[in-house]
Amino acid sequence: xxxxxxxxxxxxxxxxxxxxxxxxxxxxxxxxxxxxxxxxxxxxxxxxxxxxxxxxxxxxxxxxxxxxxxxxxxxxxxxxxxxxxxxxxxxxxxxxxxxxxxxxxxxxxxxxxxxxxxxxxxxxxxxxxxxxxxxxxxxxxxxxxxxxxxxxxxxxxxxxxxxxxxxxxxxxxxxxxxxxxxxxxxxxxxxxxxxxxxxxxxxxxxxxxxxxxxxxxxxxxxxxxxxxxxxxxxxxxxxxxxxxxxxxxxxxxxxxxxxxxxxxxxxxxxxxxxxxxxxxxxxxxxxxxxxxxxxxxxxxxxxxxxxxxxxxxxxxxxxxxxxxxxxxxxxxxxxxxxxxxxxxxxxxxxxxxxxxxxxxxxxxxxxxxxx
Amino acid sequence: xxxxxxxxxxxxxxxxxxxxxxxxxxxxxxxxxxxxxxxxxxxxxxxxxxxxxxxxxxxxxxxxxxxxxxxxxxxxxxxxxxxxxxxxxxxxxxxxxxxxxxxxxxxxxxxxxxxxxxxxxxxxxxxxxxxxxxxxxxxxxxxxxxxxxxxxxxxxxxxxxxxxxxxxxxxxxxxxxxxxxxxxxxxxxxxxxxxxxxxxxxxxxxxxxxxxxxxxxxxxxxxxxxxxxxxxxxxxxxxxxxxxxxxxxxxxxxxxxxxxxxxxxxxxxxxxxx
Numbered sequence: 001x002x003x004x005x006x007x008x009x010x011x012x013x014x015x016x017x018x019x020x021x022x023x024x025x026x027x028x029x030x031x032x033x034x035x036x037x038x039x040x041x042x043x044x045x046x047x048x049x050x051x052x053x054x055x056x057x058x059x060x061x062x063x064x065x066x067x068x069x070x071x072x073x074x075x076x077x078x079x080x081x082x083x084x085x086x087x088x089x090x091x092x093x094x095x096x097x098x099x100x101x102x103x104x105x106x107x108x109x110x111x112x113x114x115x116x117x118x119x120x121x122x123x124x125x126x127x128x129x130x131x132x133x134x135x136x137x138x139x140x141x142x143x144x145x146x147x148x149x150x151x152x153x154x155x156x157x158x159x160x161x162x163x164x165x166x167x168x169x170x171x172x173x174x175x176x177x178x179x180x181x182x183x184x185x186x187x188x189x190x191x192x193x194x195x196x197x198x199x200x201x202x203x204x205x206x207x208x209x210x211x212x213x214x215x216x217x218x219x220x221x222x223x224x225x226x227x228x229x230x231x232x233x234x235x236x237x238x239x240x241x242x243x244x245x246x247x248x249x250x251x252x253x254x255x256x257x258x259x260x261x262x263x264x265x266x267x268x269x270x271x272x273x274x275x276x277x278x279x280x281x282x283x284x285x286x287x288x289x290x291x292x293x294x295x296x297x298x299x300x301x302x303x304x305x306x307x308x309x310x311x312x313x314x315x316x317x318x319x320x321x322x323x324x325x326x327x328x329x330x331x332x333x334x335x336x337x338x339x340x341x342x343x344x345x346x347x348x349x350x351x352x353x354x355x356x357x358x359x360x361x362x363x364x365x366x367x368x369x370x371x
Numbered sequence: 372x373x374x375x376x377x378x379x380x381x382x383x384x385x386x387x388x389x390x391x392x393x394x395x396x397x398x399x400x401x402x403x404x405x406x407x408x409x410x411x412x413x414x415x416x417x418x419x420x421x422x423x424x425x426x427x428x429x430x431x432x433x434x435x436x437x438x439x440x441x442x443x444x445x446x447x448x449x450x451x452x453x454x455x456x457x458x459x460x461x462x463x464x465x466x467x468x469x470x471x472x473x474x475x476x477x478x479x480x481x482x483x484x485x486x487x488x489x490x491x492x493x494x495x496x497x498x499x500x501x502x503x504x505x506x507x508x509x510x511x512x513x514x515x516x517x518x519x520x521x522x523x524x525x526x527x528x529x530x531x532x533x534x535x536x537x538x539x540x541x542x543x544x545x546x547x548x549x550x551x552x553x554x555x556x557x558x559x560x561x562x563x564x565x566x567x568x569x570x571x572x573x574x575x576x577x578x579x580x581x582x583x584x585x586x587x588x589x590x591x592x593x594x595x596x597x598x599x600x601x602x603x604x605x606x607x608x609x610x611x612x613x614x615x616x617x618x619x620x621x622x623x624x625x626x627x628x629x630x631x632x633x634x635x636x637x638x639x640x641x642x643x644x645x
Contacts, residue, residue: 031604035597042593049586062581121576174494195494196573207576334576342578346565353558360554364547 028077029084037074044070075109078102093362097355104349111345115338120145120153122333124206126160127214127231128326133157134182134204134333141330153335154204156184163211163327165281167194176211178329193331207332212236213246213274214328215286219259219267220312220319227267227318228260233328234274246274256291267318268292269299274325283309286322290315375429375488378422379443383478385415386450390472397468397527400534408467409457412474416450419478423447430488435505436496437489442481442628444505446474449513456517462540463548468527469520477624500570507563512627514556515595519620521549522613529610546609549616550602557595564588587626594619 018026027033044067048057061067082102086095122140126132132139134154159181167177177194182201191199191206199206213236218229234246237254248271249255256269269291277283287306292315294300307313313320392408395401423443426434435444453470456463525545528536539545567585568578579585598615601607607615 031600035600035604038593038597038600042590042597045586045590045593048581049583049590053583057586058581062586172494172497173491174497196498198573198576205576207574332576336576339572339578343569343572346568346578350558350561350565353561357554357558360551364551 029080030077031081031085034074034078034081037070037077041070041074072109072113075105079106093359094356095359097352097357097359099352100355101349101352104345104352107345107348108342111338111341113338115146115336115342117146117148118335118337120149120204120333120335123209124158124331124333125233125328126158126331127233127328128160128162131157131159140333149335154333155202156182156187158182158206158331158333160329160331161190163329164192167192169194169197176208176329178208178211178331180206180331182206203335203337205334205336207334208329209332210330212328213276214326215272215274215309216323216326217259217270217272218321218323220321222317224319228264229323230259230261231326231328232257232270232272234272246276248272256289259290266293270320272322274322276325282325284325285309286313288313288315288320290318290320292317373429375422375425376485378418378425379482379485382415382419382422383475383482385411385418386446386471386475386478389415389467390475393465393467393471397465397535400536402534402538405464405467405535408471409464412450412467412471413454416447416454419443419447419450426488430490432489432492433496433501434488436492437484437486438628439481439484439486441505442477442484445509445512445627446478446481448509449516450474452510452513452517462538463521463524463545465524465527465535465539466517466520469523470516473516473620473624477628480628495574498570498573500566500573503566504563504570507559507561507566508627511556511559511563512623514552514559515616515620515623518549518552518556519616521545521552522616525549525613526610526617542609546612549613553595553598553616557592557599560588560592560595564592591619591623591626594622 044061048061052060079102082098086099089095121142121144123142124132124134124139125141134156135151137143137151161179161181164177164179165175167174174194174196177192179190179192180199181188181190182199183189189199189201193199193206193208195208198208213234214231215234216229216231219227221227232248235249235251235254237245237247237249237251239245245254247254248257254271254273256271258266259268259270260266271289273287275285275287277285285306285308288304290303291299291301292303303315305313305315307320307322309322309325311321313322389408389411392404392406392411396404396408423434426440434440449470453466456466522545524539525542528539528542528545540548564585567588571580572578598612598619601615602612
């Protein structure tokens with residue numbers, strides 16, 4: 001955004017009445033515009049972390065067209081202001097550093113725009129043993145993608161083989177690690193991902209994000225016949241004591257769900273809670289609260305009880321068994337084709353800053369020696 | 372009281388003495404008080420390093436993670452850089468008039484927030500990027516703190532005359548010193564931001580989230596970017612830039628330790644669990 005050792009605002013004396021285009025060009029390459037834009041971005045960022053915060057700041061400032069337009073204008077203006085002023089000047093370590101630094105802005109902008117057009121981000125929720133097709137939007141809880149992204153890019157299907165707790169790498173505990181397999185026709189890739197390790201398959205990256213328990217609940221009739229069975233994902237709800245309650249419901253609190261789940265015919269509402277065994281993984285006690293549908297269609301009185309994993313809870317007309325506990329995971333699936341350009345431009349910018357700094361130190365030392 | 376705590380509070384006491392020496396050295400125009408301030412700073416630094424080393428040994432986790440540890444590291448590196456400047460030239464001994472009071476206040480604040488050493492490093496932090504990131508952040512902060520101190524000396528030199536003031540280099544040299552440390556701090560903040568972007572890309576898959584800590588670091592970086600533009604492109608020098616550097620370091624302290632740690636962010640997430 002700056003040129004080294006230049007007199008400010010030098011303009012040719014021969015110019016008398018510049019055209020509108022010339023004026024626009026002069027305005028665009030003016031360092032005053034660049035610094036005004038820098039200040040404007042600074043003010044927006046400050047407002048975005050003081051007056052508004054988090055999601056509100058994202059909604060009102062950082063995700064808006066005008067703010068992103070401001071960033072684009074800053075990148076263009078600063079590069080234009082810099083390169084018009086440094087053009088045909090002698091190259092020094094300082095000026096090379098500055099050129100790299102300002103070039104990195106343009107490269108960063110290009111990378112971000114390209115990535116924004118073609119990117120994809122989805123949250124793939126899988127229970128151990130479950131497989132979902134990558135190319136189907138229904139496989140994802142949340143999806144964001146660029147205007148030009150083609151879903152055909154997400155080929156094959158993904159399976160969560162197993163979640164490993166207290167997974168250790170070189171003695172360091174990585175806590176949760178997901179063993180996943182991605183199949184595309186005959187090709188199959190497997191890998192283990194954890195917080196500092198992701199899996200990259202043809203540019204599509206899989207990141208560990210969140211995980212929880214899922215109980216396989218079987219419903220039996222009076223005659224002991226299996227009526228229905230399904231995996232019930234449980235929410236982890238932080239308690240005032242600091243511990244966690246694992247229960248059906250939403251992130252805001254425990255709540256019952258229809259059982260069997262739609263589209264099957266519901267026989268009542270079921271609220272599950274799970275207290276994991278602190279010693280044996282996937283063991284523990286499961287609490288049941290069941291509101292059977294009465295003869296008139298209204299919920300009958302609640303049946304409460306609990307059973308160990310693998311045990312049985314008698315709820316009157318029906319019985320429930322928490323046959324096993326598995327884990328579910330939410331994986332971030334990302335495709336960012338502009339990412340390498342962005343990261344390379346960050347390195348370029350940093351390299352430019354270091355060169356400029358070293359160049360300045362050398363200039364200072366040379367001046368001292370001369371003195 | 373644990374050894375590590377004793378050493379920490381000895382460091383706080385010495386930094387307090389040093390701050391006292393510098394402030395009253397300036398008021399009383401006594402060179403001996405300034406010398407006392409320097410000796411106390413060096414003694415405090417030794418105790419400080421020892422407390423960090425003991426904490427590291429006891430806890431086994433890198434002791435630069437919690438807000439108190441982060442403050443402690445920032446102060447430690449600032450005092451180290453200050454002592455290095457002192458070792459290279461005697462002319463700017465009064466730089467401590469800003470560095471040591473700030474160090475004392477920050478480490479005192481850290482003292483009120485201290486918790487026991489961690490037995491384990493959170494998985495998200497088990498990365499080589501952690502080192503690049505914290506070195507960039509702490510050296511960057513130290514550099515701009517010294518730049519602000521040089522700015523303060525510039526302003527004082529303009530107004531005062533006599534014993535202590537006569538020790539100081541010419542205003543132009545102070546101005547140049549401040550600029551060099553800002554340029555260095557700006558570069559180190561660049562290291563911090565870029566390493567943070569690479570690290571976030573490994574952990575979250577995205578290099579930038581507009582997370583409050585990220586935005587605050589961008590704010591700080593832009594503030595110093597504007598400083599450099601004002602100086603290089605617009606030819607600002609002297610009083611205006613000296614005042615700017617003082618204001619900027621205040622914003623830096625708020626952005627580094629003040630607000631971001633008080634809100635739920637990607638960074639605080641590192642501290643809770645993963």
